[in-house]
Amino acid sequence: MATREVGGVVLGRAAEKLFSLSGLFAVYKPKGPTSAGVLNLLKEKLLAEAGLQTNRSKRNQVLKIGHGGTLDSAAEGVLVIGIGKGTKMLGTMLAGSKKYTAIGLLGKATDTLDATGKVTEEKPYDQITKGDLENVLQKFTGDIMQVPPLYSALKKDGERLSTLMKRGEAVEAKPARPVRVYSLSLQQFQPPLFTLELSTCATMQELTRTKHGPFTLEEHALHEDKWTIDEIARSLEFCTSLLPGESSHKKLKTEHPGETAVSCEDK
Known part of the structure; x- marks a missing residue:
């Protein structure tokens, strides 16, 4: 049952769960695409799963999501993602351990x-x-x-x-x-x-x-086949315990x- 409205659109269950996600998690960035390209693909997949269009309408811009720490297109590995209120935490990742x-x-x-x-x-x-x-x-x-x-x-x-x-x-x-x-x-x-x-x-x-901050490639980085609302929700819950006590070395x-x-x- 739809219970929430965003950008003038009544949301279904999947979309409501997507817009309720908040925190930091990690994805695997492969060689080739830019970090921004990986972020855009992630956003498109999540919006599509939620039954929302993936164009540049105001409705889609309501989804707050960003990355903390660019990897060159030729590089691969951990890319930390902030979603919801987690986007405000991305600044701390720039100075975090790598x-x-x-x-x-x-x-x-x-x-x-x-x-x-x-x-x-x-x-x-x-x-x-x-x-x-x-x-x-x-x-x-x-x-x-x-x-x-x-x-x-x-x-x-x-x-x-x-x-x-x-x-x-x-x-x-x-x-x-x-x-x-x-x-x-x-x-x-x-x-x-x-x-x-x-x-x-x-x-x-x-x-x-x-490794970026407490997030490691082997344990925490979600590959593209795991870029789903439910998988990210589980990752956010798991990664919450990683954030306190983060070391300051690189x-x-x-x-x-x-x-x-x-x-x-x-x-």
Whole structure:
């Protein structure tokens, strides 16, 4: 029985339950789409299940939903979603802990610093040893200043720097930002390898966010086949207990068979 009205439309049971959802949960973002694209698809699926049209009418805009922390289109992993009053909690996720798995490839550099760009330089890497890499990693512990890459989701005049760069527009580097790295360790060393500052070059091949705040990829991120009103309701109930006592550090981990894996924690 319909018991609620939104945007001049009387809601059925599914729609009423959808608009009653409130809190934070996590979904899995695959490689390819942008974070905004994943959010739009999620919203469309929920509105369709609720029997509401998925156009841009005022009725559809009543559903409050957003994400906290952009993942590049080439990256995958945990994307935290806020729905209802949970959208007001997304700001805290931006400063929350994050954990990544990154795969690096030595010997090639690209203009985007990852596998999606054009190769700009190639160098030999046979001379690089495990000890060389471990010594370099030590320089990136403690309080450091980190310069954001030009190909990033940071914005200038409302547009992403990566979008401006791809259009060939001149983009100035953003100022370096303070980062605290608690630990940095080499997990594997099997060339070609991922590195930071050696007499060669490297490119990041893959990036997966495996943790954001208390939400982990394995335990909490809902894949697309679970993007239903009932599944999200269960996830919201379960994830409520995760939010108190959230730690304030950030962790980065890199690991892949046959290539270097590096892990670090920063704030």
